[in-house]
Amino acid sequence: MALLDIQVPDIGDFDSVAVIEVMVKVGDTVKAEQSLITVESDKASMEIPSSHAGVVKEIKVKLGDKVSEGSVIVALEVAGEAASAAPAPAPAVAAPAPAPTSPVASVAAAAPAAPAAPAVSGPVEVRVPDIGDFKDVAVIEVLVKVGDTVKAEQSLITVESDKASMEIPSAAAGVVKELRVKLGDKVNIGDVVLVLEGAVGAVAVAAVASAPAALATPSAPVSAPALASSAAAPAALAVPAHNPTALAVGVAHASPSVRKFARELGVPLSEVKGSGPKGRITQTDVQRFTASVMAGAVQTLAQAAKAPAAGAGAGGITGGGELNLLPWPKVDFAKFGPIERKEMSRIKKISGANLTRNAIVIPAVTNHDDADITELEAFRVLTNKENEKSGVKVTMLAFLIKACVAALKKFPEFNSSLDGDALIYKQYYHIGFAADTPNGLVVPVIKDADKKGVLQISQEMGELAKKARDGKLGPADMSGASFTISSLGGIGGRYFTPIINAPEVAILGVCKSQIEPKWDGKAFQPRLMLPLSLTWDHRVIDGAAAARFNAFLGQILADFRRVLL
Ligand code: CAO
Numbered sequence: 358m359a360l361l362d363i364q365v366p367d368i369g370d371f372d373s374v375a376v377i378e379v380m381v382k383v384g385d386t387v388k389a390e391q392s393l394i395t396v397e398s399d400k401a402s403m404e405i406p407s408s409h410a411g412v413v414k415e416i417k418v419k420l421g422d423k424v425s426e427g428s429v430i431v432a433l434e435v436a437g438e439a440a441s442a443a444p445a446p447a448p449a450v451a452a453p454a455p456a457p458t459s460p461v462a463s464v465a466a467a468a469p470a471a472p473a474a475p476a477v478s479g480p481v482e483v484r485v486p487d488i489g490d491f492k493d494v495a496v497i498e499v500l501v502k503v504g505d506t507v508k509a510e511q512s513l514i515t516v517e518s519d520k521a522s523m524e525i526p527s528a529a530a531g532v533v534k535e536l537r538v539k540l541g542d543k544v545n546i547g548d549v550v551l552v553l554e555g556a557v558g559a560v561a562v563a564a565v566a567s568a569p570a571a572l573a574t575p576s577a578p579v580s581a582p583a584l585a586s587s588a589a590a591p592a593a594l595a596v597p598a599h600n601p602t603a604l605a606v607g608v609a610h611a612s613p614s615v616r617k618f619a620r621e622l623g624v625p626l627s628e629v630k631g632s633g634p635k636g637r638i639t640q641t642d643v644q645r646f647t648a649s650v651m652a653g654a655v656q657t658l659a660q661a662a663k664a665p666a667a668g669a670g671a672g673g674i675t676g677g678g679e680l681n682l683l684p685w686p687k688v689d690f691a692k693f694g695p696i697e698r699k700e701m702s703r704i705k706k707i708s709g710a711n712l713t714r715n716a717i718v719i720p721a722v723t724n725h726d727d728a729d730i731t732e733l734e735a736f737r738v739l740t741n742k743e744n745e746k747s748g749v750k751v752t753m754l755a756f757l758i759k760a761c762v763a764a765l766k767k768f769p770e771f772n773s774s775l776d777g778d779a780l781i782y783k784q785y786y787h788i789g790f791a792a793d794t795p796n797g798l799v800v801p802v803i804k805d806a807d808k809k810g811v812l813q814i815s816q817e818m819g820e821l822a823k824k825a826r827d828g829k830l831g832p833a834d835m836s837g838a839s840f841t842i843s844s845l846g847g848i849g850g851r852y853f854t855p856i857i858n859a860p861e862v863a864i865l866g867v868c869k870s871q872i873e874p875k876w877d878g879k880a881f882q883p884r885l886m887l888p889l890s891l892t893w894d895h896r897v898i899d900g901a902a903a904a905r906f907n908a909f910l911g912q913i914l915a916d917f918r919r920v921l922l
Pocket of ligand 1: 867
């Protein structure tokens with residue numbers, strides 16, 4: 358074993374460039390060719406790989422450091438034999454650009470404009486310049502379009518290899534007449550990027566096709582830095598051979614690994630706001646963007662384009678579309694402590710999938726309110742005393758079901774479902790109630806609750822709850838609900854945000870009632886208050902209607918005689 362300093366190899370024009378990512382840490386075992394850091398200039402970013410395999414003993418650079426050829430990146434512990442290999446960076450192998458074979462053929466994209474160059478009226482082909490080890494690299498961004506006026510040095514396209522991305526600037530100013538590349542094209546030195554008209558600082562094209570080797574203007578030969586070094590030389594791009602002065606226009610600024618990451622997730626990088634230096638997009642930015650899209654806080658341009666017009670196609674509920682979700686984090690929990698793996702119950706698996714769809718697809722809003730149930734609770738206790746022998750216990754939930762039926766009659770859209778662009782108003786009142794069972798959450802349904810009294814509802818609810826706990830509910834017991842109540846009143850808590858049980862459009866969450874001081878105009882009175890949380894689908898219901906629904910429910914619960922009205 359020996360310690361070896363891994364240095365920045367000859368990377369051409371990359372001099373004093375900033376370290377924007379450190380991709381390893383002390384103790385990491387790295388392979389030869391594994392990327393250690395990402396460096397970045399104004400126009401290109403590049404990952405610098407390790408020339409040897411070994412274990413990282415010390416990191417000699419940090420974020421923001423400026424490095425050049427020969428700068429030590431890490432101290433690596435390598436096997437004896439490998440250590441004997443010369444770690445010194447390979448000498449620069451930058452080759453000068455080939456001399457132009459024709460003085461008036463075409464221009465290298467990166468060649469700076471000759472200061473005294475005249476304007477020319479004919480078309481000018483702008484080509485990919487000689488930029489070193491640069492073969493069959495993909496065009497990942499086209500930064501201009503036909504009709505655009507471009508300045509000399511303005512970036513035209515971004516190309517990317519495994520390890521580096523680079524913007525190719527224009528050698529001349531002019532108007533884009535024709536684009537010769539598109540996204541995904543593989544380009545090589547000499548390929549025509551676009552044709553400019555009225556170009557300044559370049560020369561007109563005489564016989565383009567016959568002069569493929571002419572890649573630099575005579576006045577400004579381009580140096581061609583190649584990324585050739587020892588074992589560390591990545592199959593990568595060198596920096597563009599130009600003086601990078603122009604600012605990138607509308608360019609997604611990210612390292613190749615972040616670009617790759619974004620591509621895998623289908624994230625449009627051009628829509629992600631970078632939080633890194635100079636607005637560079639980091640992996641975290643991509644993750645945050647994805648999370649925002651998932652949460653519905655942000656729409657990608659593509660989604661916006663696909664989305665139905667406002668008011669139309671609200672029934673996109675069945676659509677789904679592409680969510681481009683991040684992969685679920687894979688964590689080896691055993692690394693942190695003892696663990697046990699248990700399969701989830703069948704109910705949990707099924708309800709989990711439904712809940713996820715409903716949470717993501719429905720633009721849901723929850724209104725919280727309180728209902729004064731002092732008198733109702735007194736009545737319930739009295740009723741239970743009187744009916745003690747019947748064996749049927751009247752529950753607050755049974756009263757809530759009746760109260761909700763009255764509210765659903767007054768606000769029929771709460772008892773509806775979306776069907777494409779139409780609403781189906783149900784003329785029946787089947788009320789589901791969430792029941793907690795040892796195997797997970799189920800929702801039995803009280804059918805025709807409008808036609809049943811509180812006692813009958815209580816009795817049916819007791820039977821259904823028992824069937825639920827015993828795992829004996831059949832599909833018929835759980836289907837057809839037009840509205841659902843989820844009561845945590847027997848357990849506790851103040852408010853929560855229940856998830857709508859699609860294709861219903863609203864759900865009422867209820868928590869534990871408690872005595873609160875309420876001002877009656879003269880004094881505070883102890884009142885039993887029931888917390889209500891109404892979640893509703895904003896495509897169907899608006900906030901005012903939701904507030905009215907809750908207020909109406911509160912009035913009924915405060916004085917149950919109103920049910921009769
Ligand atoms: N405030 C105060 N106390 C309440 C109450 C409320 N809002 N609601 C019920 N209680 C009391 C009851 O009066 C009862 O007290 P007593 O035993 O002294 O009479 C006790 O709490 C237990 O009630 P319960 O929960 O057994 O009966 P219920 O009719 O209220 O509910 C059922 C039945 C099946 C809905 C319930 O057992 C259950 O499973 N609840 C959980 C639902 C759930 O998990 N929802 C979450 C879905 S989102 O994940």
